[in-house]
Amino acid sequence: MAEPLLQVERLSRRFALPSPRGAQLHAVDDVSLHIAPGESLGLVGESGCGKSTLVRLLARLLDASEGRIVFDGQDIAALPAAAFARHVLRPRIQMVFQDPTDSLNPRFTARDTIAEPCRLLGGLDAAAAHARVDEVAQQVGLPPELLSRFPHQLSGGQKARVGIARALAPRPQLLILDEPTAALDVSVQAVVLQLLDRLRRELGLTTLFVSHDLNVVRLLTDRVAVMYLGRIVESGPSRQVFEAPAHPYTKALLSAIPGHGPRIRLVGEVSSPIDPPAQVCRFASRCPAVHDRCQREAPVLRAVAGGVGQHAACHLAPAGVPSSAP
Ligand SMILES: Nc1ncnc2c1ncn2[C@@H]1O[C@H](COP(=O)(O)OP(=O)(O)O)[C@@H](O)[C@H]1O
Ligand code: SF4
Ligand SMILES: [Mg+2]
Incomplete structure (x- = not known):
């Protein structure tokens, strides 16, 4: 296997809650991936499971409580987010945000928005930044006459293209996309997803693609990681995980897709992410296969039998021979 571009080791982020007993919300808990x-990794899971917190940690917009984020051989988790903002690696990791309306400055034209990271991160002068904006605008299919418009003068799809162009402008190696089409009309979503897939291939990008739409993940990713309550519960080659999921949560998620067998409806409440008990499986409150052991021993992510590179955190998943890291 090629040396990973990004290696995440035992990463956690807790948020202190305003409570007298010092409670903490465990948004990301002991994640390794x-x-x-050049790979495309998908990250899926229900709303609130920690996807955005995890990718904001990886994009170094948020500081970790514990763990390592090794990018191209350097532990970037060791630097505070404010220091990383000026780091030489900053241009190489860029992010496309969920809602272009929220993430674009209303006082900036499309050209200013796209040019900003080139000037700040790429050290380009005004003329070079202008030329770079023209180049990325063409790559994302933004006509030149739209570049002088402000966000409120653009459609949802056009704003999404501005957000993508801005992220591409500093020539990143790793592009992190946090539900990049969730705020768009369905008809526009497909066009933007096709654009992202084409850009990924043409530019040789490494991508981390967050989505709650499993069909999209199947089409656009090589591998997938499934998240539940702050933890990765399954990971592996996308085709394999989709054909033979090993974790009961993944099975339930996939059963919602037509043609994936009978629908598994999860009953029971999602456990609280606030100070969760360390010895209990996070999925126990909803798992159709829960048994005694799940209440006294939290499962760890380990290789499963039958799938090369597939890992699951469930006592019932048949143990396999480790062939790669999670
Ligand atoms: N700044 C914060 N302070 C406290 N809790 C937070 C903060 N940001 C996120 N959370 C909590 O962390 C958990 C994960 O949130 P998030 O990463 O946004 O999930 P997702 O992107 O999967 O919907 C949620 O319970 C959310 O309420
Ligand atoms: S460890 Fe137990 S509760 Fe957790 S997913 Fe497996 S069977 Fe379900
Ligand atoms: Mg989110």
Whole structure:
């Protein structure tokens, strides 16, 4: 296997809650994952499971409570987010945000928005930044006459293209996309997803693609990681995980897709992410296969039988021979 571009080791982020007993919300809890150069990794899971917190940690917009984020051989978790903002690696990791309306400055034209990271991160002068904006605008299919418009003068799809162009402008190696089409009309979503897939291939990008739409993840990713209550519960090659999921949560998620067998409806409440008990499986409150052991021993992510590179955190998943890191 090629050296990973990104290697995440035992990463956690807790948020202190305003409570007298010092309660903490465990948004990301002991997550390990890797992404090889040129690979597309999907990250799926229900709303509130910690996807945005995890990718904001990886994009170094948020500081970790614990763990390592090794990018191209350097532990970037060791630097505070404010220091990383000026780091030489900053241009190489860029992010596309969920809602272009929220993430674009209403006082900036499309050209200013796209040019900003080139000037700040790429050290380009005004003329070079202007030329770079023209280049990325063409790559994302933004006509030149739209570049002088402000966000409120653009459609949802056009704003999404501005957000993508801004992220591409500093020539990143790793592009992190946090539900990039969730705020768009369905008809526009497909066009933007096709654009992202084409850009990924043409520019040789490494991508981390967050989505709650499993069909999209199947089409656009090589590997997938499934998140539940702050933890990765399953990971592996996308085709394999979709054909033979090993974790009961993944099975339930996939059963919602037509043609994936009978629908598994999860009953029971999602457990609280506030100070969760360390010895209990996070999925126990909803798992159709819960048994005694799940209440006294939290499962760890380990290789499962039958799938090369597939890992699951469930006592019932048949143990396999480790062939790669999670
Ligand atoms: N700044 C914060 N302070 C406190 N809790 C937070 C903060 N940001 C996120 N959370 C909590 O962390 C959990 C994960 O949130 P998030 O990462 O946004 O999930 P997702 O992107 O999967 O919907 C949620 O319970 C959310 O309420
Ligand atoms: S460890 Fe137990 S509760 Fe957790 S997913 Fe497996 S069977 Fe379900
Ligand atoms: Mg989110």
